[in-house]
Amino acid sequence: MERSFLEISRLSVRFGAKAPPVLNGIDLKVAQGEYIAVIGHSGCGKSTLLNVVAGLLPATLGGVVLEGREVDEPGPDRAVVFQNHSLLPWLTCAENVALAVDRTVGRSMTRAQRRDWTMENLALVRMEAHAQKRPHEISGGMKQRIGIARALAMRPKVLLLDEPFGALDALTRAHLQDQVMAIHARLGTTVMMITHDVDEAVLLSDRIVMMTNGPNATIGEVLDVDLPRPRDRLALASDARFLAAREAVLRFLHERHALPAAA
């Protein structure tokens, strides 16, 4: 087996010396181009895991290695799409993307190349028509698309999605999921997505990492989603393999690792 692209080994994270660790002994190997979903109940530390991979939080024990280099600080090779979009309200959509371009891949580009690259990434999420609008003038789904464009514009090795569609209505969410699938198919970017939506995890990912409940959360099971791509949500709705995968995740979350409060 080839050397893994992104490797998380024996990772533990603890906030404060007395508190029990949030994450304990996480081991995960991700291949290049793979789409990984991390799912678990609230408070299981899945966002913490993503933040450590992003370099925004330090690991207490163990660590993360990307392409043979240890992750010890944030960087554009691990672009994050934040849950609440985090666009700068005083910049237009194009300027938000351009800021990321200018400070990362754009450093070696001419002005015209930077502009084209910005517009290309806006086109990727079909937002070129709204390039000159400010975030407060567009819908929540559109903001998240700009967030995705901003992340992709850094040409990341790994795209980290932190519950990117959590705050959106079901129809907008479906639309964005289809867009993300199309982008993943086109660019082949490695993706790690945090989610609490079982259907989303099964539909989008190659493997689903299921987390046990925190504190001391760790990886409970990893499910291979053996569905051919491109995937179509309508065709899959009655596909036996899709339903089996969905059931497996549901059983994990609500049978073996139900939240104590909910049980």
Add this chain to the structure above:
Amino acid sequence: MNAILPTKPVAEGLAVSVAPPAPAGPSLAARVLPRAATIAATVVPPLVVVAALFGLWEWAASGPGATLPPPSKVWADSAELITNPFYDRGGLDKGLGLHLAASLQRVGVGFALSAVIGVALGMLVGSSRLAMRGLDPIFQVLRTVPPLAWLPLSLAAFREAQPSAIFVIFITAVWPIIINTAVGVRNVPADYRNVARVIRLRPHEWFLRIVVPAAAPYIFTGLRIGVGLSWLAIIAAEMLIGGVGIGFFIWDAWNSSNLSDIVVALAYVGLIGFALDRIMALAGRAVTRGTAAQ
């Protein structure tokens, strides 16, 4: 028949020539009337209240034992002050416009100083925990000192009226600017910090591209409070230091029992203060481009 026929085209011609303006007429009225109604709805109520207040004042100040002049006497005594704000007969005998200009100039210099220094100190206190620990307690004590209490010290230090007055303006306006700027800088959302870390903004880029625009609404709130306080303080300071200025004009009028002049001066002071506040609010809205609500 023949007599009727020729009239028909004429009538049609008339109808045709009259018709084009006809649709424009109602649409113009339809456009103008609602706007006029909106303007009237905002302008009429304050005018009615002002007229009623003048009436009440006239009635209250016209009795035999009245100590203050009624509006009719103010007009009779001080019509020149109201109608000609820019006369200059040398010395202190100048129109109110010139006195106000002198006061505004002091406020302009003092407030500009406090804006520059206040924003800079606020940025420091907001971004450095150490600076905040060291400076914030001192600011919290000093900001409660009434503006005029600074005047004797400032006169002793500068030995001249003009810089002393400017210093009083500065020291009055600087606190709200420092404090609001610091709050704005401290409230830059953690998400923006994460974005900046992922794209590896350098410290000066982080400051100029994220902190300054994110704190701008707070800074303008501080500037707006500051300019209001400056205007409050200059009147009082000028009463004490003398010279040309609206504050001294009011004090001088009091010493010569010229109550009507004081009434006129107060009206001007109020209008200028209102204008200063509006200008700061508009400047803030223009600079933050409506993103303050975010």
